[in-house]
Amino acid sequence: MEIGFVPAIDPPVVQPESAYWFLFQEDRLLVQQAADGGLAPFCAAADALPAPPVRTQYLGWLSGAGERVHCYSGELPPDLVLTNGYAAVDLRQVFEAFDPRLFGLAGRAKQIAHWDRDHQFCGRCATSMTALEHERAKRCPACGLTNYPRLSPAMIVAVTRTNEEGVEQILLARNHRFPIGRYSVVAGFVEPGESLEDCVRREVREEVGVAVDEIRYFGSQPWPFPNSLMVGFTARYAGGEIHVEEAEIAEARWFTADALPQVPPKISIARQLIDWFVAQHGAAGARVEDWRVR
Ligand SMILES: [Zn+2]
Structure with missing residues (x-):
């Protein structure tokens, strides 16, 4: 069975034991040293993260061989110092280290995490935006302006x-x-x-x-x-x-x-x-x- 990514908006009800976490410090992605010495995305339980994320977003899951691996994006505190084999690197540095599917996911994660960060408030009336359910969008509860991730x-x-x-x-x-x-x-x-x-x-x-x-x-x-x-x-x-x-x-x-x-x-x-x-x-x-x- 081919392994593929299924995008989704609503996170699993039960926190998964292990998931891909594409977390960013500004533009840099959290990575860890893989067994072969290369770089790998962070895949673990939420409580194993180097610090609690500032914000997270659910992306969907990777499916294949009977397994489903959930994927999240988010932000780490910009001043967090990374140690223990963790580093934050520019996405261009993982072009060759990641397989294309994971690189594509990292790019998706970066855009969604940054969209969430940069659209906390309505651009028209400055009210706090509310995330919609079942749709990757935010709506202003005061004036109704709806905002989608920008391409x-x-x-x-x-x-x-x-x-x-x-x-x-x-x-x-x-x-x-x-x-x-x-x-x-x-x-x-x-x-x-x-x-x-x-x-x-x-x-x-x-x-x-x-x-x-x-x-x-x-x-x-x-x-x-x-x-x-x-x-x-x-x-x-x-x-x-x-x-x-x-x-x-x-x-x-x-x-x-x-x-x-x-x-x-x-x-x-x-x-x-x-x-x-x-x-x-x-x-x-x-x-x-x-x-x-x-
Ligand atoms: Zn508004």
């Missing part, structure tokens, strides 16, 4: 073209914030009133100055930094010269599949888009790992 959709796009020599190329840009030498595909947040396709056209035009068409959906990825949903596309170059928006982009260039610069780590949808391009247009037998970050 910020962002598009990310691999723009490709065939150059004058008939060779396929991908457009990659260097953001000022990137580590030195790293390039990636273009991305940006969706604005109110804008379709995803509008956002692809606008962001590519604003950031690198070119027009695109043949916009196709590629896939999506929750990105809990802090609450994005990355929606991936491919698109074809449709005209214009590269002209970067200097406030954000240091440089943008066309690359062929056999001469790529450093690109983002495998976990990201940015990398999956670049890998897609390389799989289609790289040299026969080339492995995508050949272009891993060094």
Whole structure:
């Protein structure tokens, strides 16, 4: 039987003997040293936690092999000093340490814990909000304003073209914030009133100055930094010269599949888009790992 996560709002009536606790100190997740020396999420009884959480939220359960493991998110006191093999780490540090299912849960936990923390009071009239039963939402008892966990959709796009020599190329840009030498595909947040396709056209035009068409959906990825949903596309170059928006982009260039610069780590949808391009247009037998970050 496949192990899967079942989201739920209402916690079990009886406190489980052991559960996953995705607890955060600010942006950092509580982890413990695993038997193999790696990092693992905290899985134990509630009374074994290093300190009582400030707030907790029930997430649902992991099911499989006849077992049900309940999962909670929450916050630890920010000034709590962690000892005895416990540490609080940035979520990016557990990308490779956790299996993808647990990493996804940690990202979900971070967003729900932070939403709860940041929406204790009504944004319209400042009354204390009340959590709804059976729904991940809060309502103001005074004015009725309802608040749901916020997601910020962002598009990310691999723009490709065939150059004058008939060779396929991908457009990659260097953001000022990137580590030195790293390039990636273009991305940006969706604005109110804008379709995803509008956002692809606008962001590519604003950031690198070119027009695109043949916009196709590629896939999506929750990105809990802090609450994005990355929606991936491919698109074809449709005209214009590269002209970067200097406030954000240091440089943008066309690359062929056999001469790529450093690109983002495998976990990201940015990398999956670049890998897609390389799989289609790289040299026969080339492995995508050949272009891993060094
Ligand atoms: Zn209100």
